Amino acid sequence: MTRNVIYAIIGLCIIVVLIAGGIFAFHIIGSKTGIEYGTNILIKGDGATFPEPQIQAWINAYTSMKKNVKIEYAGVGSGQGQSDFINGIVDFAGSDPPLKSDKWSEAVKKYGKVYQFPIIAGAVAIAYNIPEIPDTYHLKLSSSVLVNVLLGKIVYWDDDRIKELNPDITDKLPHKEIIFVHRSDSSGTTQIFTTYLSLVSTEWKSTVGSGKLVEWPLDATGRGLGAKGNPGVASTLKSTPYSMGYVELAFTKGLGVVALENREGNFVIPTEESIKESLKQVSYVLPSPDKNWDEYNILEKILNPPGENSYPVIAFSHFIVKGANNYDENVAKALADFIEWVLTEGQKGEYIVEGYVALPPEIAQIGLKVAEELRGG
């Protein structure tokens, strides 16, 4: 190597270090301004990816008011979050499903007290891409037709059973095979959707069942496709005509959304109103935060709720925290403040990210009790 090359490399290194250092320095200065009192507090959490955009929005809004508190949340998956929580790596976990009984007892054994509570609600929408159907129309599907499609018994979009439900657009339903796009990664969304299918169909329950990963019957026929994450499913749907799949509500942009038959026999699309209607119906089945939620079969109780205009496939995302004595006093207080803010101010429209639905006060109440406990009140 010639001397010049060495100089050039050293020069480049210095430039890179300077840029990185500059960014870091600005970051430090930026975070140091406006200290209110005491030392800085860092609260760490990780877990579910579904609520991540919402949690980040809360964190940004909250920490811009409370300069001495820094909150980190990483979307690594519910399972990883639960595991990190039990191993003491994080202060709180975000998780779509509550802890399973064995994990719950493991956590209780370690921490004495463990609390779980919903922080935000959402819905799983069934989205489709059929170019012939106008954007203004919502394809209607009954739960039994949906199950028959997914079991492979209904193959074409122009099947009589689908036509029957959609008399206005029978001429627009094409004679094309139905392609089904599902999550390839282990996912709480899949668990919610398959639990719903198991609730409405005993055949589905006995042949496929529910879980974060299931063996989709359509995969064997070549009409089932896996895609990673909600964004993966949504973009595969967009690039694959005559497909349908399930995604979190926020990911339905640019796709048709199915009006799904609810318990009362009405066809309902997922909207803020229809989800709120469902939430109202289920608020009474939720246990108190210090209970083992797994024993209550929460998912089965909240899905397919009664109510004229209830959307049937709704979901909660939860926080999991431990008893106050497991935290530094300051951290416990700061965490309590954050939880309280999330469940009161944070549920107001201005802080809710598109695609999520605020909790009704009765459900937010569950977590507010935890905030009090954490303060040692």
Place this chain on the structure above:
Amino acid sequence: MDRFKFLTSFFPSILILIFSSMFIVLIYNSLPILEREGIRFITDSTWRASESNPEEEWYGIATALWGTLYTAILATAITLPLSLSTAIFICEFAPRKVREFLAITLDMMATLPTVVYGVWGMTILAPTVRDHVIIPIVEALGWTLIFSEYSPSGQCIFTAALVLAIMNIPYATAILREAYTMIPQVYREGIISLGATRTEAIRILLGMIKHAIIAAVALSFGKAVGETTAVTLTVGNSFKMSLSPFVAGYTVTSLLVNQFGNAYTYKYASYALYGAALVMLLINTICILAGLTLASRWAKTYGFRT
């Protein structure tokens, strides 16, 4: 001088230490699944997770291994001719301006994040390949049974291999160019003076860089086996083992990235994923070692230092 020796040997030893500790961690964490399932972990294609009953859990990585090898071999097969012709064009025929432009383009391609390739592959390449390559082939050759099915989204083994090939071309081309320009001028002059045409000369010169071709193949293959993001977005992620490259498949890396997030909710899933990583590391090590051995043997024949 001794101090210098110490300094320079310090970091390589740390590297070796890190690599072997990774290896040990992988072995340690995959022991439970290997004990439970034995050789069927590799030969079975069932991938079943169960939260309620760990006894029902079964993890076989045959489909993923098949997909990994299939995409990697196909990708390498596409990379090699393309990068070989690019390298020859740059070295032999391209005017200086074109050569510089190509070199810059290749460097840019090499530094693009893999997720960019993945997103492009998923949203643009997959539907295009489906409409203009896969469907015509399936229509023409559907009767051969092998090509009777295809992935409706276009995300399949073939698309993934295509994306991998495009990603690997800059690296393979760089190796080949380097070797080609390293051929001593006397050989070149000798060949020309014997009255060889340009084509004949290139063919003889290519024979002299066999070692670099093997090295390029080994590197492309290794990178293809290990690539994660771009493959996960384009391979289709379906537990289906098929001879057809147009069917959605799975690879070991996409298995890892898809399932690690929630693996801890199951009893054996995380061990199975560690096991899959271990198997992949072994395959890669063997292939790269074999490639390097071959390369250095051929290099010696022509007096290259490696």
